[in-house]
Amino acid sequence: MTNVEALKELLKIPSVSAHHQAIQDCAEKVTEFLQEAGFHVQIIPTEGHPVVFGEKKGISDKTLIFYDHYDVQPPDPLDQWVTPPFEPDVRDNRLYARGVADNKGNIMARLAAVESFDRLPITIKFIIEGEEEIGSPSLQKFVETHKSLLKADACIWEAGYKDEAGRPTMCLGAKGLCYVQLRAHGSKRDLHSAFAVIVENPAWRLIRALTTLKDSRDHILIEGFYQDVEPPTAEERAIVDSIPYDGDKARAMLGVDHFLNDMSDEEAVYHLLYGPSCNICGILSGYTGQGSKTVLPADAMAKIDFRLVPRQDPQKIFQLLTLHLEKHGFSDIDTELMGPLWPAKTPVTAEIVSVTEQSMRAVYENPPVIYPTMSGSGPMWLFTDVLGIPTVSIGVGDAESRTHSPNESISLSDYEEGINVITEIIKRM
């Protein structure tokens, strides 16, 4: 089986962590591929989904660890996929499937790079977890329990993308995440909407509570929300100012004709890296099928996420949210914190940063763009802060990869280059 064929095998496994689907199957398939490449592999149980850990000794003890995840986002809305999400399909030199950019393509590209060496110059470790897309709830305990196993001199994080202009990027940090489910309750059952004149509607209650969280310019109104925000250093700010960003291309990719609050391209870059957010991921109440149904719903639910920046603490933000709801008279609304993630940042001066930059320059036509942090979230803080390993994130995606959306894909040329960059990094370390 070629490496790309193996990748397709992996993509066929619908390992949706939010639905606890095909998790064991996927962990076993990853294990099989690592073993075939000469790794000593363990499937290590956690309180949630198992972690696949692999190690292959090199000539030197110097160690590079790859952090990846074998789980994927739910594929819905299914009707928007051109081909089914778990039936990998190649069209115009792009490979389409849920998880191909985030993050199964990177797992297999890294494995291909390792396999290109007859004798590995350094020791390589893989930690591949199965809960990244649900906020990595078991990884903190895992990392704290297996510190010596995970020891390494540097870490390559799970994913990276070419930007709208085709420039490869490298990220040195991640945002934190505070994901909260809110639920408002009314009657014990759905009622005829004629009773709306005398019975409170939990959907009204929930949306009233939600609208207290932000003003119309998206400034978050939770008291203390911005208190711990650490602004970027002058050094970071200089790097940010040098980031090339084509707003027109970005807007076209995102399918919008203007940014939020008509912000400029420069503001957009700054917000993507240093702006915390409060977003409605989902909301549901009552009858939502076709036609009309006159109902007074029994309950209403919303899922919201806060993206956090260094030094915001998701547990503290959750407490502030709870206090905010109480203060505004919404203490009857249930709140549930799901999989908190802390923000992370690796110093621009770390050795792995220059090694990776040189490797990228050696492979790609365009010079790499360095992002001191990134717009997405992950458990990178466990590596940078808990394990103390300098970490950079690169990968085989591009600006058209549609991560978390229907028709996720990667370019097969990017995939080849991604293999070569990892090979260069291993040589140079």
Place this chain on the structure above:
Amino acid sequence: MTNVEALKELLKIPSVSAHHQAIQDCAEKVTEFLQEAGFHVQIIPTEGHPVVFGEKKGISDKTLIFYDHYDVQPPDPLDQWVTPPFEPDVRDNRLYARGVADNKGNIMARLAAVESFDRLPITIKFIIEGEEEIGSPSLQKFVETHKSLLKADACIWEAGYKDEAGRPTMCLGAKGLCYVQLRAHGSKRDLHSAFAVIVENPAWRLIRALTTLKDSRDHILIEGFYQDVEPPTAEERAIVDSIPYDGDKARAMLGVDHFLNDMSDEEAVYHLLYGPSCNICGILSGYTGQGSKTVLPADAMAKIDFRLVPRQDPQKIFQLLTLHLEKHGFSDIDTELMGPLWPAKTPVTAEIVSVTEQSMRAVYENPPVIYPTMSGSGPMWLFTDVLGIPTVSIGVGDAESRTHSPNESISLSDYEEGINVITEIIKRM
């Protein structure tokens, strides 16, 4: 087949008008039952679902018309039904099925009453439509086209309920209904929620728009909304004040421990009859399954209904809503008006009111309670205002009937009494 067996046959047909389901089947079954009772029947096509019209001549030309509907509400949430909605089940002398109280039980009780006469003293007509639960969109044109066919001296409307204390009720009016679907649009597709810092979220936009419609005390803020409201006459107000109402029982039935805004029982009665409302029937955006998914939704949808009181006009209210959204900067939100209904009212002094009252006194243990109007809506205005027929609504339901909710039911004793009341009315007319 006994009458109750025939009713169960009718209840097995899942004639959900919102889904255009089993409509023709149900119209044909109703036709069959009317024909077996000696009616001359026509299934009359409309632009939507067909109307079943039946007529049976009596000794006198005096004519009583029954307005009913063979369609039902959608049965969801399905998992809350003790037995499946379209498999009628008797438990503790109650018959459970979707549509048994609203309105198939009344169709069959009325038919049983007519069948109890060897020679009918008066002429009986049935008009049984198939779109009541979606707002009767075709009935107005039907009524205007078939005025002579529908000529009658009085009309018995589709439904009625014993109250919490077991007193039979009679209603002389109905609220109007303005049902609107709203839709806000963001990106062309769902995005990773990391982009929430730079791309507008249509769910935020929709809930912000919705919260401008009412203040926190449920006063509707649409300019001109209350302008055409006609307060009850002194005569009506006296009847309303005499309505017995057990707030504790009502709250227990509704599954709440207090009324909206902690209103008193008297205020509750007044609001049920004379209070317009603005209610969220449903809202949906983004990911609403289990677990967490970090998504920035592409669109957001809400269904709202306004219950209207005499002289509010649903088409005017829809225009005022559209103007309100424009005025508040939400003209990008799509609005769609579905099946408007006007409010209706029959004078307390009409002959059919006293005939029905006397018939109810002759059958029931408790004296009837007269409601000058009711909390629900329907196309009654087409009969009272367009055809000019005095109309009263009575029926076989009770306060536990859970109309529009899971586990809809009627008491089989109420069903027998309901047959007897119609028999008495036919005798007395």
